[in-house]
Amino acid sequence: MTDASLVVTDLRVEFSGFVAVGGVSFDAHPGEVRFLIGPNGAGKTTCIDAITGLAKGTGSARLGEKELLGKQVHKIVRLGVGRTFQTASVFDELTVLQNLDIAAGRHRSALSLLRTRRGVDPSIEQALEETGLAGELTTPAGILSHGQKQWLEIAMLLVQDAKVLLLDEPVAGMSQDERTATGELLRRIAAKRIVLVVEHDMDFMRRYATRVTVLHQGKVLSQGTVADVQADPKVQEVYLGTADAIAVGTPNRKED
Amino acid sequence: MTKPRTTGPKPWISLSGIGVFAVLLLAVAPLVLTDHWLNNLGKYCCWAIAAVGIGLAWGRGGMLVMGQGVFFALGAYSMAMHLTLETAGDRIPGFMVLYDPLAPLPMFWEPFRSAGFTLLAIVLLPVVMAGILGYALFKRRVKGAYFAILTQALAVALATLISSTIRETGGDTGLSDFKYFFGFVLNDPANKVMVFLIAAGLLIVCLLAVWQLYRSRFGELLVATRDAEERVRFLGYDPANVKLVAFVVSALMASIAGAMFVPIVGIITPAEIGAAASILMIAGVAFGGRASLFGPALGAMAVGWGQSSLGSTWPEGWTYILGLLFIVVILFLPNGLSSLPSRFPGRTRPKPDVPPTPAIAAAELEEVRA
Numbered sequence: 001m002t003d004a005s006l007v008v009t010d011l012r013v014e015f016s017g018f019v020a021v022g023g024v025s026f027d028a029h030p031g032e033v034r035f036l037i038g039p040n041g042a043g044k045t046t047c048i049d050a051i052t053g054l055a056k057g058t059g060s061a062r063l064g065e066k067e068l069l070g071k072q073v074h075k076i077v078r079l080g081v082g083r084t085f086q087t088a089s090v091f092d093e094l095t096v097l098q099n100l101d102i103a104a105g106r107h108r109s110a111l112s113l114l115r116t117r118r119g120v121d122p123s124i125e126q127a128l129e130e131t132g133l134a135g136e137l138t139t140p141a142g143i144l145s146h147g148q149k150q151w152l153e154i155a156m157l158l159v160q161d162a163k164v165l166l167l168d169e170p171v172a173g174m175s176q177d178e179r180t181a182t183g184e185l186l187r188r189i190a191a192k193r194i195v196l197v198v199e200h201d202m203d204f205m206r207r208y209a210t211r212v213t214v215l216h217q218g219k220v221l222s223q224g225t226v227a228d229v230q231a232d233p234k235v236q237e238v239y240l241g242t243a244d245a246i247a248v249g250t251p252n253r254k255e256d
Numbered sequence: 257m258t259k260p261r262t263t264g265p266k267p268w269i270s271l272s273g274i275g276v277f278a279v280l281l282l283a284v285a286p287l288v289l290t291d292h293w294l295n296n297l298g299k300y301c302c303w304a305i306a307a308v309g310i311g312l313a314w315g316r317g318g319m320l321v322m323g324q325g326v327f328f329a330l331g332a333y334s335m336a337m338h339l340t341l342e343t344a345g346d347r348i349p350g351f352m353v354l355y356d357p358l359a360p361l362p363m364f365w366e367p368f369r370s371a372g373f374t375l376l377a378i379v380l381l382p383v384v385m386a387g388i389l390g391y392a393l394f395k396r397r398v399k400g401a402y403f404a405i406l407t408q409a410l411a412v413a414l415a416t417l418i419s420s421t422i423r424e425t426g427g428d429t430g431l432s433d434f435k436y437f438f439g440f441v442l443n444d445p446a447n448k449v450m451v452f453l454i455a456a457g458l459l460i461v462c463l464l465a466v467w468q469l470y471r472s473r474f475g476e477l478l479v480a481t482r483d484a485e486e487r488v489r490f491l492g493y494d495p496a497n498v499k500l501v502a503f504v505v506s507a508l509m510a511s512i513a514g515a516m517f518v519p520i521v522g523i524i525t526p527a528e529i530g531a532a533a534s535i536l537m538i539a540g541v542a543f544g545g546r547a548s549l550f551g552p553a554l555g556a557m558a559v560g561w562g563q564s565s566l567g568s569t570w571p572e573g574w575t576y577i578l579g580l581l582f583i584v585v586i587l588f589l590p591n592g593l594s595s596l597p598s599r600f601p602g603r604t605r606p607k608p609d610v611p612p613t614p615a616i617a618a619a620e621l622e623e624v625r626a
Binding site: 083 | 489
């Protein structure tokens with residue numbers, strides 16, 4: 001289960017003539033925190049949308065032996081691909097426990113859904129521990145802080161037993177402490193899973209990325225370790241041309 | 257639109273609430289009410305049964321079912337055909353003879369001679385129809401206003417169809433003059449009480465069914481689907497199936513309501529199942545509180561009572577009062593009358609302290625770092 005890699009080959013996504021992603025290839029393996037970065041409109045989120053079935057893409061996105069493109073959203077999820085969204089989308093009306101319980105429930109039989117939950121699933125306890133939400137079990141998700149909502153989303157991916165975690169700007173709007181906590185969390189969970197992070201935050205990327213793919217205008221601009229990418233003149237040109245300076249040493253990062 | 261409140265009171269409170277309701281309906285009401293008002297209460301119970309289903313589909317599932325009259329009609333006309341045939345005995349029902357004395361009984365009437373078939377039809381017809389309709393709509397992701405209009409249009413279509421087939425269905429005059437109810441003489445006061453008790457008992461059963469549904473994992477999943485359908489999809493569920501179950505159950509309840517309506521009221525016409533009737537069912541649910549356990553049932557009973565008391569003494573004013581009530585509730589109590597208790601300061605549950613928003617903390621840190 002842990003050795004399957006996510007391999008994206010020549011992925012193309014068009015929206016009525018506009019090419020959002022034009023032939024992107026990259027791969028992600030368990031054990032690394034893979035980053036997908038690029039200026040606004042580079043096609044990062046669209047890549048994730050295509051992999052998860054939300055946008056129609058051509059080319060190929062394989063998890064191990066299985067092709068993901070062309071499958072229905074919930075079927076892709078059942079193959080072990082989970083994602084978060086830029087805006088935390090938890091079920092505000094339900095408690096943290098209920099949120100996680102629903103996430104853990106896709107293996108349950110239809111009949112067992114008619115019963116009331118008794119006790120807390122061990123996988124849920126583990127995820128709560130991992131994400132530091134153990135104290136919030138009965139809190140309605142709607143009143144969690146922004147950072148906690150993002151962690152709840154990650155916890156939901158953990159209990160749904162996702163092999164691939166596609167995280168769309170997980171630290172946007174977080175405080176520095178929360179960013180650090182999130183980064184450490186990603187490192188821990190990446191040990192056994194594929195973690196792919198779409199991010200604007202260059203500082204965060206520098207600290208936690210093991211490998212980076214830079215997208216620009218729907219194409220791969222550069223690929224490699226953080227040092228490789230930062231040394232790439234093409235990347236510097238693109239980022240210096242915009243407000244996002246990736247230049248070596250300056251800890252500037254884009255405002256959220 | 258504000259989201260309906262779903263985190264209700266503790267389960268045993270709701271359960272004892274159903275218990276009190278059951279005692280009031282099944283024991284107290286037959287003792288204290290006159291025959292006339294007991295019969296009226298039976299009618300309100302029927303609307304309440306349909307309302308409980310609407311609460312499930314709309315309040316918890318977010319599907320604005322504006323055409324529950326269709327399923328109400330399936331139950332009502334199944335029952336009415338059986339009772340008509342039971343009354344007519346071996347002869348052709350009276351109204352048919354009027355139009356064509358020599359014509360045989362229409363084919364689709366024939367099986368309704370059997371009591372067993374009739375009961376089966378009351379249960380299976382709405383399940384099959386809502387199943388096919390719901391599958392087609394939810395798999396295509398039809399929702400919101402489109403779903404509401406579509407269901408509403410079906411109610412109009414069915415009412416029109418019945419109106420235009422006078423010889424087969426009685427048309428606008430409907431089916432009436434039932435003398436027997438599965439062998440019991442309907443005019444007998446004792447039997448009338450029995451019919452009332454069946455309707456009230458079915459209402460209690462429906463309340464118990466949704467009580468269990470709401471506290472089950474399915475109930476949580478249904479609320480999740482209502483609030484963030486896409487997110488549910490990304491957890492590996494097909495939201496269409498979740499909605500389909502709620503829709504089918506609500507259709508079944510509407511059909512049961514229709515079936516009991518017929519022996520209690522003694523007549524069924526297209527007016528009872530068309531657009532206006534379907535909207536009146538919704539009005540009661542909105543009035544009482546669509547997402548709560550008791551709100552839909554009590555709201556429907558209140559609107560029913562208003563209709564038969566005010567509606568008969570001051571018919572030209574009642575519609576306006578209903579409209580006004582509706583506006584006031586939507587404006588000031590979007591979650592219905594059942595949300596009233598939580599509006600009083602002393603009764604609200606203490607809200608846990610919301611931690612300082614990280615956005616502010618981040619901005620402060622930014623200052624420090626700069």
